[in-house]
Amino acid sequence: MPKQELSKHELAKAYPYYLANKAVYANEDLEVINKYTQQLATKVAMADAAVIDKAIEYAEKAQSAMNKLPPYKRQAILEHCVEGFKKRFNELAHSLCIEAGKPIKDAKGEVTRLIDTFKIAAEESVRINGEVTNLEIAERAKGYTGMYKRVPIGPCSFISPFNFPLNLAAHKIAPAIAAGCSFVLKPASRTPIGALIIGEILAETDLPEGAFSILPCSRDGADLFTTDERFKLLSFTGSPDVGWKLKANAGKKPVVLELGGNAACVVDEDADLEDAIERIIFGAYYQSGQSCISVQRILIHESIYDEFKSRYVEKVKALVHGDPSSEDTFIGPMISEGEAKRLEKWIDNAVKAGANSLCGGKRDGAMLTACILENVPKNCEVNAEEAFGPVSVISKFSDYDEALKRVNDSQFGLQAGIFTRDIYKAHKAWDELHVGGVVIGDVPSWRVDNMPYGGVKESGLGREGIRYAIEDMTEIRLMVLRTPQ
Known part of the structure; x- marks a missing residue:
């Protein structure tokens, strides 16, 4: 379907999901309501369990290419997104007005933060560093040198909430690209449009095939986002009741939870x-x-x-x-x-x-x-x-x-x-x-958006903020070098 020309107050008549970097107009099963008028605003394609499984398969296959994607190319991809968001600023803001009922001043503020978040990620993408470590702490370690680097953790599962449909999705997507991780994102069913516009702009880049999928789906059909062992990290933002249940079912993978507050x-x-x-x-x-x-x-x-x-x-x-x-x-x-x-x-x-x-x-x-x-x-x-x-x-x-x-x-x-x-x-x-x-x-x-952000107690586990999210999305890989004496 050709790209639709929109005025700043309109949504497209229908939106695809993104499977392996490509727009798929599979159906129009998800109705998105204008939260102020309570009228139908648009329709969105929904993924079923088979599609989610396929997206994870693509993400797993793409991870090898993501590992090899040099930092300057990751940076260029993120910078392309920044420019794309700037060009579509009004469209993004008005989509928030419609799908989230967000007052336009707040909506413009969120688009500005979306841009900031991707800018920060572009900067951080070329400074994911390691360290040389002194291992000569005793006679037996004489002649040994240690050094480590950070490597991508692997395919990531992301679930984002309705209240910041752009920027809270960005806080998962942008550091994943910076770190070199493929990912599959489930946006909130009430507010999927912002994430899908991000997907449209990502689809214009040179990300390896399968590096990303953005799949609106029902909560009942989304179990694979939590349980599938091909995912190496789950990052969830939403309610405590849901978040802690997901953690209990996530298996061996690390889990980052940004939950509720008072x-x-x-x-x-x-x-x-x-x-x-x-x-x-x-x-x-x-x-x-x-x-x-x-x-x-x-x-x-x-x-x-x-x-x-x-x-x-x-x-x-x-x-x-x-x-x-x-x-x-x-x-x-x-x-x-x-x-x-x-x-x-x-x-x-x-x-x-x-x-x-x-x-x-x-x-x-x-x-x-x-x-x-x-x-x-x-x-x-x-x-x-x-x-x-x-x-x-x-x-x-x-x-x-x-x-x-x-x-x-x-x-x-x-x-x-x-x-x-x-x-x-x-x-x-x-x-x-x-x-x-x-x-x-x-x-x-x-x-x-560059500060460490997250909570304790019922408010969650781990920290967002690009540099801190990158730490979760990477692993330390050590090399020890022995110099014969």
Whole structure:
């Protein structure tokens, strides 16, 4: 099928999957819904188990050629993608608006990060180095020299989520190419278009045949992504319930999991209130709170609590809800009406248990107005679980050490934010918080794409961020050289 010329507000009438680097219009079985209008937006080809098996076979065969692909060629492939994304910037952003319901400002931000992620990978692709190691630690090792290099781990299995359809797929695809690994990606069924556009641009490159496949498929038909021993690594981003089950079924292969969160922010008495409020509003409500590092729990020092609360509620009430394609919209729809109903119920449960609703929490289809709750009992879902929507919970504290303990009192441990000007308190948070990252002077929702990113506890295993992902996608191979004496 010839490439379709699209306006910036359109999707193609149908999309293929990518099998062994090639577009395949096998069927139109997957319907993609416009998350704001709830109307059919486009249709996508879905892979069955036989196709997935074939993709893994291709990836295994391609790995030898990937091993031999020199770093400068890997870099050129990644740079081609960067230029392709720039040329299709508006198309990519508007596809996010449609398939994910992402407000256009957030969508443009994600495309920018997609470009950054591939740029970083292009840079890292030519500096995957080794080391000469001193082995002469005893008389018996005299004359022995060690050196190691990193080699590709082999074919990789990737499963990406709905909330960042471009950049979270990029955080798997780009380091795999940089490291020299073939891969098969399963994008989220609700938001497959971004990954398929990445596939279209990858198909223009000189990657060896079979080096990549991008296969939308049903969850029931995707067992091979986890269980097949031809894969040498599984990288999954999504819910904890699914992630830990996949790990249990993954066999001998290493597993990287980027799972859920319940991110907390501490606002100490010396914080710049105006700055803290502006950043926390961004952190709690950008892309309708559908981020695993969205600000969910806000702990505010008692001396500034009333002022913070008053100003925070006023500003959250003023947020513009509605059509994500409008530049003025800050809060768009949640990914589905079912998810909006789930969070609406959690908010109602908290209020019934004694919480105060300060604003929002009203649902219309998949739209849920930005909500603030206070005095939420500890065990309510909206306080203890991952809300993954436009709600935040505020509470006061008097003792900083106690506030840190409350941050840690969670099954999750992804990132935390601390608003303080006290360097000793900043270091104490860094030392004592059981999270993957502590952000001082900003929200836990902040991420740049070259930093090590990931969590502990129920939030996952391993780290993303291109250099750190490359470490997972490569293995150390040692050579020992004996010089006869």
